[in-house]
Amino acid sequence: xxxxxxxxxxxxxxxxxxxxxxxxxxxxxxxxxxxxxxxxxxxxxxxxxxxxxxxxxxxxxxxx
Ligand code: SF4
Numbered sequence: 001x002x003x004x005x006x007x008x009x010x011x012x013x014x015x016x017x018x019x020x021x022x023x024x025x026x027x028x029x030x031x032x033x034x035x036x037x038x039x040x041x042x043x044x045x046x047x048x049x050x051x052x053x054x055x056x057x058x059x060x061x062x063x064x
Contacts (some may be wrong), residue, residue, distance in 0.1 A: 001045050002063040005035050009059035020047030024060075031058055035058065 003023060012031030016024040022044055025034040040048055052060045 001040060001048065003035060003038055003040060003048055003060075004061050005033050006059045006061075007032055007055045008064060011057045011059075013056050016051035019051040019054055020044055023048055024051060058062060 003016055009060055010033045012026065012033075014026060014031065017026055020040070023040045025036055026032065027034055048060075048062060052062055
């Protein structure tokens with residue numbers, strides 16, 4: 001799994017961090033998403049898919 005984020009779409013809602021805190025974080029100053037790992041391990045895949053589904057800005061996608 002490869003995770004791709006589009007920072008310019010992110011509206012700092014934070015749902016991705018709630019769904020997969022080992023994969024996503026938010027910048028302290030403006031809340032924009034920070035990708036902690038581009039290739040998360042399989043045990044985090046479900047959380048990543050949840051984040052993709054929950055992101056209101058459609059700023060996250062998964063490749064492969
Ligand atoms: S859920 Fe989407 S909009 Fe919210 S912080 Fe994460 S990437 Fe940004």
